[in-house]
Amino acid sequence: MGKITAAETLQLKIHLEGCSVCRTFQQQSLLINRLFTGFKTEELKLDDEFKLNLKQAIEKEMNKN
Numbered sequence: 001m002g003k004i005t006a007a008e009t010l011q012l013k014i015h016l017e018g019c020s021v022c023r024t025f026q027q028q029s030l031l032i033n034r035l036f037t038g039f040k041t042e043e044l045k046l047d048d049e050f051k052l053n054l055k056q057a058i059e060k061e062m063n064k065n
Contacts, residue, residue, distance in 0.1 A: 016023050
């Protein structure tokens, strides 16, 4: 996959003008990219205990009925 065409760029700009959800997503994505630039991938790993606790918390929230 390569760069988008000039027509696609224009379509995207027009879409972003009217779609607040996509604008928010774009802003969040840019922020995440800036925050993690320069990190090595092994520095971004979550340890197993954190993953387990997170999974349990998610399951607990999902089972609230």
